[in-house]
Amino acid sequence: MNYIVEIRNLKKTFGNIVAVDDLSLNISKGTIFGILGPNGAGKTTTISTILGIEKQTSGKIIVNGLDNLKYPEKVKQIIGFMAQETIVDDELTGKQNLILGANLYHLPKDQIKDKVEYALKQSQLEKFADVKSKNYSGGMKRRLYLVKSMIHEPLLLILDEPTTGLDIQNRMQMWDDIRKLKKDGVTIIMTTQYLEEADYLCDTIAIIDHGKIKAIGSPSELKKQISSGNILEIILKNEYIEQITKLLKSEFNIPVSNFKNEKIEAIIEKNAFEIFQKILSEIKKKKIPILSISLRLPTMDDVFIKLTGSSIRDTNTKPDASKSNKFAYTR
Amino acid sequence: MTLISDIFNLYKREMIIFRANIFSNIIRSIIFPLVLIVFLGGIGNTIFHISVAIVNYADNPQSFQFISQLQSNNVLSIKTITSQNIAMNMLHSSNVSLVIVILPTFPNGSQNIDVYYNNNNFQNSMTGLSFIQSTASKFINQKQISVQQINAQQTNPQSSVSSTAISGTKASYKDFLFAGILIMVTIFGSTFNGGISLIKDKDTGILKSFLMSPISKLSIILSKILSGITQSTLYVFIAILIGVADGVTIAMLPWFAAILWILLFTVLISILFSCVAIILAIRIPRVEVFTIIVNAITLPLWFLSGAFFPASSLPSLFKPFNTYNPLTYAVNAIRNITMLGYLTMNQIAVTMSIIIIGIVVLFVLAFKLFKTTVD
Numbered sequence: 001m002n003y004i005v006e007i008r009n010l011k012k013t014f015g016n017i018v019a020v021d022d023l024s025l026n027i028s029k030g031t032i033f034g035i036l037g038p039n040g041a042g043k044t045t046t047i048s049t050i051l052g053i054e055k056q057t058s059g060k061i062i063v064n065g066l067d068n069l070k071y072p073e074k075v076k077q078i079i080g081f082m083a084q085e086t087i088v089d090d091e092l093t094g095k096q097n098l099i100l101g102a103n104l105y106h107l108p109k110d111q112i113k114d115k116v117e118y119a120l121k122q123s124q125l126e127k128f129a130d131v132k133s134k135n136y137s138g139g140m141k142r143r144l145y146l147v148k149s150m151i152h153e154p155l156l157l158i159l160d161e162p163t164t165g166l167d168i169q170n171r172m173q174m175w176d177d178i179r180k181l182k183k184d185g186v187t188i189i190m191t192t193q194y195l196e197e198a199d200y201l202c203d204t205i206a207i208i209d210h211g212k213i214k215a216i217g218s219p220s221e222l223k224k225q226i227s228s229g230n231i232l233e234i235i236l237k238n239e240y241i242e243q244i245t246k247l248l249k250s251e252f253n254i255p256v257s258n259f260k261n262e263k264i265e266a267i268i269e270k271n272a273f274e275i276f277q278k279i280l281s282e283i284k285k286k287k288i289p290i291l292s293i294s295l296r297l298p299t300m301d302d303v304f305i306k307l308t309g310s311s312i313r314d315t316n317t318k319p320d321a322s323k324s325n326k327f328a329y330t331r
Numbered sequence: 332m333t334l335i336s337d338i339f340n341l342y343k344r345e346m347i348i349f350r351a352n353i354f355s356n357i358i359r360s361i362i363f364p365l366v367l368i369v370f371l372g373g374i375g376n377t378i379f380h381i382s383v384a385i386v387n388y389a390d391n392p393q394s395f396q397f398i399s400q401l402q403s404n405n406v407l408s409i410k411t412i413t414s415q416n417i418a419m420n421m422l423h424s425s426n427v428s429l430v431i432v433i434l435p436t437f438p439n440g441s442q443n444i445d446v447y448y449n450n451n452n453f454q455n456s457m458t459g460l461s462f463i464q465s466t467a468s469k470f471i472n473q474k475q476i477s478v479q480q481i482n483a484q485q486t487n488p489q490s491s492v493s494s495t496a497i498s499g500t501k502a503s504y505k506d507f508l509f510a511g512i513l514i515m516v517t518i519f520g521s522t523f524n525g526g527i528s529l530i531k532d533k534d535t536g537i538l539k540s541f542l543m544s545p546i547s548k549l550s551i552i553l554s555k556i557l558s559g560i561t562q563s564t565l566y567v568f569i570a571i572l573i574g575v576a577d578g579v580t581i582a583m584l585p586w587f588a589a590i591l592w593i594l595l596f597t598v599l600i601s602i603l604f605s606c607v608a609i610i611l612a613i614r615i616p617r618v619e620v621f622t623i624i625v626n627a628i629t630l631p632l633w634f635l636s637g638a639f640f641p642a643s644s645l646p647s648l649f650k651p652f653n654t655y656n657p658l659t660y661a662v663n664a665i666r667n668i669t670m671l672g673y674l675t676m677n678q679i680a681v682t683m684s685i686i687i688i689g690i691v692v693l694f695v696l697a698f699k700l701f702k703t704t705v706d
Contacts, residue, residue, distance in 0.1 A: 053542050073545040081543050087536040089344065091351040096344075103340040104544035106333060132351075 004029045004156050004187045005050060010059035012045050012211075019045040021211035023059075027204070029155075032178065032188045034202035036195070036300075038308050042211040043191045047158055050189070052076055064155060077105065080154035084161040086141045090134035094125050094144050097133055098151055105152035119147035139170040146177060150186075157181060159190040163197060175201060195300035205300075207307050214307040219300060226298040226306055230272040232279070235263050236290040244288055251282060258305065265302075268295070337546040341554035345528065349562060356562070357569065360519050364512045364570040368505060369577050381459040382410050383429040384418035389437035397433065397470050406462045422447055429459045438470040509579045510666035511638025513593060514600060514658055516570045518633065520563030521601035522625050525555050526608030530618050548702055552609060552694075559605035560598055567597045582672030592668050596661045599686045603657060604629070606693035613700050638662045657689050 005027040012020040020042040027033045037043050048054040050061055052072050061068040063075045088097050098116045107115060120126045123143040125136075133141060149157065162178065163171040178201060182188060192198050198205055199219045206216040215222055232254070234244060241264060248254045248266055252275060258265035268275050276295050283290060349356060383401075387394050401407050410427055411418075418430040432445040444467055446460060532538040541551055571590065575581070583589035608625065615621045633639070635649055636658035645653055653659050660682040667674050 051543050053539060076543060076545040079543070081540075083536055083539070085536055087540050089348070089537060090535075091348040092344065096347060100340060100344050101544075103336070104541065104546055106336075106545065 002028055004064055005189070006060075006062040007046075007050075008060040008062075010046065010049065010061060011057045012042075012049060012054065013057050018211055020049070020056075023208070023211065023213060025206055025213060025216065027187060027189060029187050030182065030185055031203040032182055032190065032201050034198040034205040035189065035191045035208060036198055036205060036304060037191075037208040041209045041308070043208060044160070045211075046208070047081075047160060047189070047191065051079060051081055051158065077152065078155045080149040080152065080157040082146060082149040082157070082159045082162060084164055086138070086145045088133045088136075088141055088145050088148065091132060093130050093132050094120065094123075094136070095129040097144060098148055101148045101151045107152060115151055119151055123147040139166065139173075142166065142170065142174070146174075150181070154186070156187045156189065159188060161192055162190060164193065171197075195304055199300045207304060209308045215303070222300070222303045223298045226267070226302050229267055229269040230276075230295050231298055231302060232266045232268055232272075232276065233263065233292075233294050233296065234265075234290055235292040236288070238262055240288050240290070243286075244283070244290070247282060247286065247288075248279070252279065262291075267298075334547060334550055337550035338554045338557065341541070341546075341550060342557050345554060345558035346561070348528065349524070349558065356524065357566070359523075360516060360562075360566045361569050361573070363519065364516055364573055367508060367512050367515075368570075368574050368579065371504075371508065381407050381429060382427045383407050383431055383459065384410055384421050384427045385412045386415045386418050386430065386432040387412055388435040389433045391437070393438050393470055394433045397437070397466065400466050400469070401431070401463065407459060419447065429463075431463060443467065443471055505574075505577065505579050506670055507641075507666070508639070509574050509669055510662050511633070511636070512574070513567055513570055513597060513665055514636070514638055514662050515633055516566040517563040517597040517600045518604050518629050518658075520566040521559035521604040522608040522629060523622070524562050525559040525605045526612040526621055526625065527618055528558070529555060529609060529612035530615065530621055533612075533616070549698065552698055552701055555609060556602055556605040559608070560601050563597060563601040564594060567594065579669070581669045583668045584672065589668050592674065593665055596664050596682065596686075599683070599690065600658070600661050603686055603690050603693060606690065606697045609697040610693065610700055613697070613704050632656055632658050635659075636662045657686050660685050 003026045005025075007023060007025050010020050010023040011018070023042070023046065035043050035046065045054060049056045050063065050068070052068055052075060055069070064078055066075050066078075068075045089100070092100065095116060098119050099112060102112045102115055117126075120129050123140075123146065125140060125144055128136065128140065133144060136144065146162075159178070163174050166174060175197070178188060178190070190198075190202070203218060204216065205219055205222060207214045207222070215225060217225075236244065238261065241259070241262075245256050245264065248256060254266045254268060254275075256264050256266045272295060280293065283293070385398060385401075387398065398409070398412070402409055407429075410421070415430075415432060418427070418432075421427045422430050428448060430447040432447070434440060434443055434445065437443045444463070446463055448460070529538070532541075538551075542548070571593070581589050583592065607628065611621060611624055611628075615624065631652070635645065635652040636642070636656050637645075637653060638658065642650075642653045642659065664674060664678060664682045667678065
């Protein structure tokens with residue numbers, strides 16, 4: 001058995017709203033699995049059903065060989081969870097928090113003391129063990145929360161946006177912690193809104209939208225789906241966009257793939273460098289006043305935008321998959 | 332076994348949080364009994380218009396003079412001078428607060444005046460009684476009696492004015508109010524702390540982390556109820572101390588039996604109201620709204636239970652709310668402990684069964700709601 005989580009035709013509806021629609025995926029043991037998607041895509045619902053705090057409408061979830069509906073308590077025992085917000089009891093000290101966590105997972109009494117001490121050491125909170133956690137800094141609380149989530153040594157750890165709101169140092173620290181956990185053999189499922197983070201950490205990424213999987217694979221596989229070539233990015237004033245679009249189309253047969261305010265993107269499939277030079281000289285010749293021009297490899301951002309039709313941080317816009325490859329430019 | 336240890340662990344957490352805010356918790360829950368017993372309890376000293384019925388057996392000039400003096404000071408309003416039978420009926424139906432019987436020997440006998448009052452109306456009765464005593468002292472032979480002799484105690488054989496409460500006890504409004512205050516403190520202790528902590532747990536995500544762990548949902552609810560019981564019991568103790576220090580008498584002896592009986596009823600009420608709090612807290616997302624709704628439910632129940640004023644003075648429209656109100660039975664039971672000093676088997680059975688039926692219904696409802704409203 002190589003998979004720690006097997007999801008088969010998972011469906012979850014809230015009234016008329018379909019949050020997760022016929023979703024199937026397998027997560028291999030010992031990997032970091034990223035789930036990406038815009039807001040309302042069904043990430044949280046998927047995670048909640050795996051965790052057993054929501055019951056699926058239909059479909060099966062098998063965690064480490066156990067059906068989540070038949071053995072909910074055993075399944076809960078092997079899963080650890082860290083939510084986006086830091087959940088620690090403010091009125092309890094760090095130590096009390098950990099002891100409570102250990103007791104909730106029914107750890108044997110003789111092990112609890114050692115486990116708690118080890119966890120305090122791991123989180124570098126030994127000195128603050130008897131300080132109420134409301135007096136901790138944000139980073140300390142986050143570390144306490146991570147070791148609290150891990151106190152019962154779960155095989156599977158689910159992280160919901162683990163680094164949101166952390167400063168850059170704490171984020172790096174969290175990345176290190178996550179990699180360490182992977183080394184110890186823990187399988188990790190994580191959601192994130194930082195695509196570079198997913199790119200850096202995850203072995204496999206699933207992009208979901210409207211409750212369905214849009215793409216699944218390793219970051220490099222996903223990027224190849226966009227293009228094996230490079231991406232040309234030009235920043236210029238809006239009034240020249242039409243001109244440069246025509247130029248690219250007629251002279252080089254490159255369709256512009258993405259418009260944004262004062263920015264266009266196009267994919268150059270082959271001989272990117274040569275074509276880039278030619279485009280540069282052509283722009284010079286026609287005296288189009290551009291602000292910047294660059295050539296880069298595809299990133300997870302490009303993958304995400306292509307698949308969901310929106311940037312991950314466009315939180316207020318509701319993406320519509322049918323429009324994802326059509327372009328409409330309005331000033 | 333795991334259920335019990337789960338409950339214990341969660342209960343321990345509740346207690347740590349409770350201890351962390353112990354001062355504000357206690358002050359919040361104790362401010363009412365303090366204000367009500369100490370300040371409102373003395374309300375019997377205030378002048379009221381008190382309606383009385385008079386039975387005049389003496390029928391002599393002194394007795395007529397006595398009656399006209401009773402009318403003089405605007406304290407008493409004499410409704411009627413009538414036969415003893417009719418007067419007692421009026422007292423029973425709360426038409427009058429006092430019945431003054433002027434005995435045939437007035438003003439020269441060893442027993443001159445009997446005063447009957449209903450123990451539902453202490454503030455009136457006490458004021459009336461002292462006024463009657465002072466008026467009577469002008470007529471009764473000064474050589475025979477001193478001021479001490481003219482007191483309301485039946486036990487004093489020399490007294491010229493004897494008074495008989497219909498329920499057979501002598502008490503003040505403070506004593507009357509005491510039982511109601513104990514129930515109020517119980518309700519406050521269980522609803523506010525239990526419900527608010529559940530809302531906070533929901534809000535901070537702690538509840539979610541409990542739901543994700545392999546403990547049963549039953550243990551979460553039971554630990555909340557247990558913490559509600561602990562807190563309200565503590566508040567009841569403090570309220571008893573305040574009451575006793577302020578001069579409330581507890582009739583049942585020995586005193587620890589009285590306290591155990593009181594605690595039995597307050598614990599049952601606190602379980603009942605913890606269930607109410609849980610049901611509300613599951614559905615209500617904000618503490619402010621919760622507070623308003625809890626007040627809107629518990630205060631009318633409390634008022635209509637006869638905790639604050641005698642239920643006999645309720646308009647007939649509200650009588651059903653008194654009859655079908657578990658608090659009525661708890662208040663009456665505790666009042667019998669503190670004022671009469673005994674409970675009848677019948678009363679124990681009725682009170683317990685009504686509260687326990689309420690607990691079973693509400694607990695099942697709370698658990699069902701909690702189970703289906705995960706997240």
